[in-house]
Amino acid sequence: MGRDGRRGRLDDEPVSAVCVVNYGQDHAFLGFYLVRPDQRGRGFGLATWRTGLEHAADRTVGLDGVAAQQDNYRHSGFTREHGTLRYIGALTAGQEPDRHVRPVEAAGLRALLAYDGACLPADRPRFLKSWLAAPGHRALVRTVDGTLTGYGVLRPGRDALRVGPLFADTRANAEALLDALITEADGRPVAIDVPESNAEAVAPAEARGRKPTFDTARMYTGPVRDFARQRGFGVASLELG
Numbered sequence: 001m002g003r004d005g006r007r008g009r010l011d012d013e014p015v016s017a018v019c020v021v022n023y024g025q026d027h028a029f030l031g032f033y034l035v036r037p038d039q040r041g042r043g044f045g046l047a048t049w050r051t052g053l054e055h056a057a058d059r060t061v062g063l064d065g066v067a068a069q070q071d072n073y074r075h076s077g078f079t080r081e082h083g084t085l086r087y088i089g090a091l092t093a094g095q096e097p098d099r100h101v102r103p104v105e106a107a108g109l110r111a112l113l114a115y116d117g118a119c120l121p122a123d124r125p126r127f128l129k130s131w132l133a134a135p136g137h138r139a140l141v142r143t144v145d146g147t148l149t150g151y152g153v154l155r156p157g158r159d160a161l162r163v164g165p166l167f168a169d170t171r172a173n174a175e176a177l178l179d180a181l182i183t184e185a186d187g188r189p190v191a192i193d194v195p196e197s198n199a200e201a202v203a204p205a206e207a208r209g210r211k212p213t214f215d216t217a218r219m220y221t222g223p224v225r226d227f228a229r230q231r232g233f234g235v236a237s238l239e240l241g
Contacts, residue, residue, distance in 0.1 A: 018034070028060070136155060139153045193235040
Protein backbone atom coordinates (compact mmCIF):
# COMPACT_ATOMS: atom_id res chain seq x y z
CA MET A 1 0.00 0.00 0.00
CA GLY A 2 1.55 3.31 -1.12
CA ARG A 3 1.26 6.06 1.48
CA ASP A 4 2.44 9.63 0.98
CA GLY A 5 1.04 11.84 3.72
CA ARG A 6 2.89 14.95 2.62
CA ARG A 7 1.18 14.77 -0.74
CA GLY A 8 -2.08 13.56 0.84
CA ARG A 9 -2.22 10.33 -1.15
CA LEU A 10 -2.92 6.67 -0.45
CA ASP A 11 -2.27 4.28 -3.34
CA ASP A 12 -2.08 7.40 -5.52
CA GLU A 13 -5.62 8.40 -4.51
CA PRO A 14 -6.06 11.84 -2.89
CA VAL A 15 -7.16 11.61 0.76
CA SER A 16 -6.13 15.00 2.21
CA ALA A 17 -5.49 18.50 0.95
CA VAL A 18 -4.63 22.01 2.04
CA CYS A 19 -4.14 25.28 0.18
CA VAL A 20 -1.60 27.89 1.30
CA VAL A 21 -1.37 31.07 -0.77
CA ASN A 22 1.64 33.33 -0.21
CA TYR A 23 0.71 36.99 -0.57
CA GLY A 24 4.02 38.80 -0.68
CA GLN A 25 6.96 38.34 1.70
CA ASP A 26 5.10 38.68 5.00
CA HIS A 27 1.64 37.13 4.73
CA ALA A 28 0.05 33.85 3.67
CA PHE A 29 -3.46 32.42 3.91
CA LEU A 30 -4.48 28.82 4.54
CA GLY A 31 -7.71 27.15 3.50
CA PHE A 32 -9.31 24.10 1.88
CA TYR A 33 -8.00 21.90 4.70
CA LEU A 34 -9.72 18.61 3.92
CA VAL A 35 -9.36 14.94 4.86
CA ARG A 36 -11.47 12.17 3.39
CA PRO A 37 -13.78 10.92 6.19
CA ASP A 38 -12.71 7.29 5.98
CA GLN A 39 -9.02 8.25 6.35
CA ARG A 40 -9.25 10.66 9.28
CA GLY A 41 -7.16 9.96 12.36
CA ARG A 42 -4.40 8.24 10.37
CA GLY A 43 -2.00 11.17 10.11
CA PHE A 44 -2.70 12.23 6.53
CA GLY A 45 -4.20 15.56 7.50
CA LEU A 46 -1.41 16.47 9.89
CA ALA A 47 1.31 15.60 7.39
CA THR A 48 -0.38 17.65 4.67
CA TRP A 49 -0.97 20.51 7.12
CA ARG A 50 2.72 20.63 8.04
CA THR A 51 3.71 20.62 4.39
CA GLY A 52 1.39 23.55 3.74
CA LEU A 53 2.86 25.56 6.59
CA GLU A 54 6.37 24.83 5.31
CA HIS A 55 5.33 26.49 2.06
CA ALA A 56 4.46 29.65 4.01
CA ALA A 57 7.97 29.68 5.53
CA ASP A 58 8.28 32.50 8.10
CA ARG A 59 5.25 34.47 6.90
CA THR A 60 2.35 35.19 9.23
CA VAL A 61 -0.41 32.78 8.21
CA GLY A 62 -4.11 33.59 8.39
CA LEU A 63 -7.14 31.33 8.20
CA ASP A 64 -10.88 31.29 8.83
CA GLY A 65 -11.47 28.35 11.16
CA VAL A 66 -14.73 26.54 11.89
CA ALA A 67 -15.64 26.19 15.56
CA ALA A 68 -14.80 22.47 15.74
CA GLN A 69 -11.19 23.07 14.65
CA GLN A 70 -10.30 26.29 16.46
CA ASP A 71 -8.67 24.52 19.44
CA ASN A 72 -6.49 22.53 17.03
CA TYR A 73 -5.48 25.73 15.28
CA ARG A 74 -4.59 27.35 18.61
CA HIS A 75 -2.33 24.39 19.36
CA SER A 76 -0.60 25.12 16.03
CA GLY A 77 0.11 28.70 17.05
CA PHE A 78 -2.94 30.52 15.68
CA THR A 79 -4.63 33.27 17.68
CA ARG A 80 -8.21 34.42 17.14
CA GLU A 81 -8.66 38.00 15.96
CA HIS A 82 -12.41 38.15 15.33
CA GLY A 83 -15.45 36.13 14.32
CA THR A 84 -16.92 36.01 10.82
CA LEU A 85 -20.67 35.55 10.27
CA ARG A 86 -22.31 34.15 7.14
CA TYR A 87 -25.63 35.55 6.01
CA ILE A 88 -27.47 33.74 3.25
CA GLY A 89 -30.83 34.10 1.55
CA ALA A 90 -32.74 35.83 -1.21
CA LEU A 91 -31.74 39.36 -0.18
CA THR A 92 -33.69 42.37 -1.36
CA ALA A 93 -32.23 45.70 -2.36
CA GLY A 94 -32.76 48.38 0.27
CA GLN A 95 -32.71 51.50 -1.89
CA GLU A 96 -32.91 52.89 -5.40
CA PRO A 97 -29.96 52.32 -7.77
CA ASP A 98 -27.00 54.57 -7.01
CA ARG A 99 -25.67 56.44 -10.04
CA HIS A 100 -22.15 56.30 -8.58
CA VAL A 101 -22.03 52.47 -8.79
CA ARG A 102 -20.44 51.36 -12.04
CA PRO A 103 -18.65 48.42 -13.64
CA VAL A 104 -15.20 47.81 -12.20
CA GLU A 105 -13.43 49.25 -15.24
CA ALA A 106 -14.59 52.73 -14.20
CA ALA A 107 -12.05 52.84 -11.37
CA GLY A 108 -8.93 51.72 -13.18
CA LEU A 109 -6.83 48.76 -12.07
CA ARG A 110 -4.13 50.78 -10.30
CA ALA A 111 -6.65 52.52 -8.03
CA LEU A 112 -8.45 49.25 -7.33
CA LEU A 113 -5.24 47.43 -6.38
CA ALA A 114 -4.28 50.24 -4.02
CA TYR A 115 -7.72 50.25 -2.41
CA ASP A 116 -7.76 46.48 -1.98
CA GLY A 117 -4.28 46.47 -0.46
CA ALA A 118 -5.30 49.09 2.11
CA CYS A 119 -8.13 46.81 3.29
CA LEU A 120 -5.98 43.72 3.93
CA PRO A 121 -2.79 42.55 5.68
CA ALA A 122 -1.12 42.10 2.27
CA ASP A 123 -1.14 43.33 -1.32
CA ARG A 124 -2.50 40.73 -3.73
CA PRO A 125 -2.31 42.05 -7.31
CA ARG A 126 -2.06 38.67 -9.03
CA PHE A 127 -4.98 37.29 -7.07
CA LEU A 128 -7.18 40.31 -7.67
CA LYS A 129 -6.57 40.42 -11.41
CA SER A 130 -7.66 36.78 -11.66
CA TRP A 131 -10.57 37.21 -9.23
CA LEU A 132 -12.07 40.11 -11.15
CA ALA A 133 -11.84 38.32 -14.49
CA ALA A 134 -12.88 34.80 -13.40
CA PRO A 135 -15.85 33.24 -15.24
CA GLY A 136 -19.17 34.31 -13.74
CA HIS A 137 -17.67 37.03 -11.53
CA ARG A 138 -19.34 40.44 -11.63
CA ALA A 139 -17.38 43.33 -10.11
CA LEU A 140 -18.70 46.81 -9.33
CA VAL A 141 -17.12 49.96 -7.93
CA ARG A 142 -18.48 53.13 -6.41
CA THR A 143 -16.71 56.33 -7.42
CA VAL A 144 -17.51 59.92 -6.49
CA ASP A 145 -15.78 62.74 -8.38
CA GLY A 146 -13.17 60.28 -9.58
CA THR A 147 -12.43 58.89 -6.10
CA LEU A 148 -12.97 55.21 -5.37
CA THR A 149 -15.16 54.74 -2.27
CA GLY A 150 -15.63 50.97 -2.42
CA TYR A 151 -15.95 47.88 -4.55
CA GLY A 152 -17.65 44.49 -4.47
CA VAL A 153 -17.75 41.23 -6.39
CA LEU A 154 -20.59 38.77 -6.99
CA ARG A 155 -19.59 35.23 -7.99
CA PRO A 156 -21.09 31.79 -8.51
CA GLY A 157 -21.41 29.39 -5.56
CA ARG A 158 -22.71 25.90 -4.96
CA ASP A 159 -25.63 26.78 -2.68
CA ALA A 160 -25.89 30.52 -3.36
CA LEU A 161 -24.20 33.34 -5.19
CA ARG A 162 -21.39 34.85 -3.10
CA VAL A 163 -20.60 38.48 -2.41
CA GLY A 164 -16.95 39.05 -1.68
CA PRO A 165 -14.95 40.99 -1.22
CA LEU A 166 -17.11 43.94 -0.25
CA PHE A 167 -14.89 46.83 0.83
CA ALA A 168 -16.15 50.37 1.33
CA ASP A 169 -15.35 53.63 3.10
CA THR A 170 -18.69 53.71 4.92
CA ARG A 171 -21.84 51.70 5.49
CA ALA A 172 -23.68 53.89 2.97
CA ASN A 173 -21.10 53.09 0.29
CA ALA A 174 -21.24 49.39 1.15
CA GLU A 175 -25.04 49.31 1.00
CA ALA A 176 -25.09 51.01 -2.39
CA LEU A 177 -22.72 48.33 -3.73
CA LEU A 178 -24.57 45.49 -1.99
CA ASP A 179 -27.89 46.64 -3.45
CA ALA A 180 -26.40 46.74 -6.94
CA LEU A 181 -24.92 43.24 -6.52
CA ILE A 182 -28.23 41.91 -5.18
CA THR A 183 -29.95 43.31 -8.27
CA GLU A 184 -27.43 41.41 -10.40
CA ALA A 185 -28.39 38.22 -8.51
CA ASP A 186 -31.92 38.53 -9.94
CA GLY A 187 -33.68 36.92 -6.96
CA ARG A 188 -31.26 34.04 -6.47
CA PRO A 189 -29.96 33.33 -2.94
CA VAL A 190 -26.91 35.38 -1.96
CA ALA A 191 -24.34 34.64 0.76
CA ILE A 192 -21.92 37.08 2.36
CA ASP A 193 -19.30 36.45 5.07
CA VAL A 194 -19.09 39.49 7.34
CA PRO A 195 -16.41 40.39 9.92
CA GLU A 196 -18.29 40.35 13.23
CA SER A 197 -15.90 42.94 14.66
CA ASN A 198 -17.31 45.58 12.28
CA ALA A 199 -20.80 46.44 13.55
CA GLU A 200 -21.37 48.63 10.49
CA ALA A 201 -20.78 45.57 8.31
CA VAL A 202 -23.24 43.37 10.19
CA ALA A 203 -26.03 45.93 9.93
CA PRO A 204 -26.72 45.82 6.14
CA ALA A 205 -27.42 42.07 6.08
CA GLU A 206 -29.59 42.17 9.21
CA ALA A 207 -31.46 45.20 7.90
CA ARG A 208 -32.53 43.00 5.00
CA GLY A 209 -34.01 40.40 7.34
CA ARG A 210 -31.12 37.94 7.41
CA LYS A 211 -29.71 36.10 10.42
CA PRO A 212 -26.30 34.43 10.57
CA THR A 213 -26.32 30.76 9.58
CA PHE A 214 -22.64 29.87 9.99
CA ASP A 215 -19.63 31.31 11.75
CA THR A 216 -15.85 31.02 11.64
CA ALA A 217 -12.94 32.77 13.35
CA ARG A 218 -10.22 34.75 11.62
CA MET A 219 -6.95 33.57 13.18
CA TYR A 220 -3.29 34.48 12.64
CA THR A 221 0.03 32.93 13.62
CA GLY A 222 1.65 36.31 14.25
CA PRO A 223 1.43 40.06 13.70
CA VAL A 224 -0.04 41.58 10.57
CA ARG A 225 0.47 45.05 9.18
CA ASP A 226 -2.05 47.78 9.91
CA PHE A 227 -4.98 47.90 7.50
CA ALA A 228 -8.38 49.58 7.25
CA ARG A 229 -10.48 47.04 9.14
CA GLN A 230 -13.46 49.40 9.15
CA ARG A 231 -13.68 49.05 5.37
CA GLY A 232 -14.29 45.29 5.58
CA PHE A 233 -17.98 44.54 4.86
CA GLY A 234 -17.53 41.13 3.22
CA VAL A 235 -14.68 38.60 2.97
CA ALA A 236 -13.56 37.59 -0.53
CA SER A 237 -13.32 33.90 0.41
CA LEU A 238 -13.01 31.98 3.66
CA GLU A 239 -10.48 29.76 1.89
CA LEU A 240 -8.32 32.45 0.27
CA GLY A 241 -8.66 35.46 2.57
